[in-house]
Amino acid sequence: MSTHHSNQIRALIERLARLSEAEDWAGELNPAQMAALSYLSNANRFSRAPSHVASFSGSTRGTVSQTLRALERKGLVTETRSQNDRRSISYSVTAKGRELALSGKALDNAIASLPPDRVQALEQGLGNVLRTLLAAQGGRSFGLCRQCRHHERRGSASYCHLLKVDLEPAETEQICHEHSPA
Amino acid sequence: MSTHHSNQIRALIERLARLSEAEDWAGELNPAQMAALSYLSNANRFSRAPSHVASFSGSTRGTVSQTLRALERKGLVTETRSQNDRRSISYSVTAKGRELALSGKALDNAIASLPPDRVQALEQGLGNVLRTLLAAQGGRSFGLCRQCRHHERRGSASYCHLLKVDLEPAETEQICHEHSPA
DNA sequence: TTGCAATAGTTTCGACTCGCTACTATTAAG
DNA sequence: CTTAATAGTAGCGAGTCGAAACTATTGCAA
8 A cells, every 4th residue: 555655656766767768958968967066055164075976866977977978078067186185086067067956847836836835845755755766775875964963053154074174155055975864 | 955855855765765666576576577577557548658667757758668677577577559649659557567566675664654644744754845845846747547637426436627537446546647637 | 104994086887868850650631 | 631749659878776797906914
């Protein structure tokens, strides 16, 4: 019974995602590229490495490596090698990339047309499902910096107790790969 | 504001689908194949043609043609050519395919662990979103035969006024490509 | 300090997706 | 009876995806 409903809902989620991804984004990007670009445009400066993208999307480093090269060829992201750890790379989204990442999606409009309480219920319900799924699979939560247990508000600025760095206000609204629910 | 929430929810939907599809299904199937197999195992006998699968998944006939051949090579579906219209083909899911289609998914378990009212809210909310999206894009609803405007209950059996055929009870619980909301 | 072991990322391989543009076969419509 | 529409397939090119092998760097421990 409950199993039956779970099936239905999973089917709905997968179908909605599939239909949403079937949008061609001006023919420029495919779903994997769009997902990576969208993630990068919302991730903070500690969370823009290939391995973070891979972890976020449940993919592998090898696959993501190719996806990021495709994005770079298209001028949507640029790579920056780290000085501290010369193995690691951080990708930044260009202006052109940011524009594409924010371009209107039909699914967004469909969601926005719901009554506010329905939207609220959806967000909470899907959030719960995601947390449960991640807990079961040992994945990272990739939540907002601001909602992390290592985050501390200090007046107008903030501080991360895990990475031991000061944070600007805007950064606390970004995704962090070290995120841990409060 | 509302736009912001819509973005969040779309991101949740796409991420959940991506994580769910990252399950390897015993290493046998990829996401597109699983989606097609899952659809076929729930579709009624009028809705199992390549074009129906394509329409359901928002893909193209060409792509689906290859996906179905892959499934057939793996012994998960079999094709049956129609006598009435010798252009059309109907695919059936084999026992092996049905087993795979019903195999447990981590996302199902995550959903099933929610309180029943949350599950209810999710199902309704996502259903609303899907209907809105389909209306905006002109896509078919692919709902259950039983919930169709052409369906009429006749004692223990049923009748479809569109296709003008008698239906067995089990068939009314399947997906129909001609489905039109009541 | 030297010598692994772990980590970050890349490369290559093979099977496959995906949209596209032909293309064939069949059926429908004028 | 020709023409148009429909159902499905074939081949192309760019790209996904997982796996395994590989390079370069960093960490750790004897």
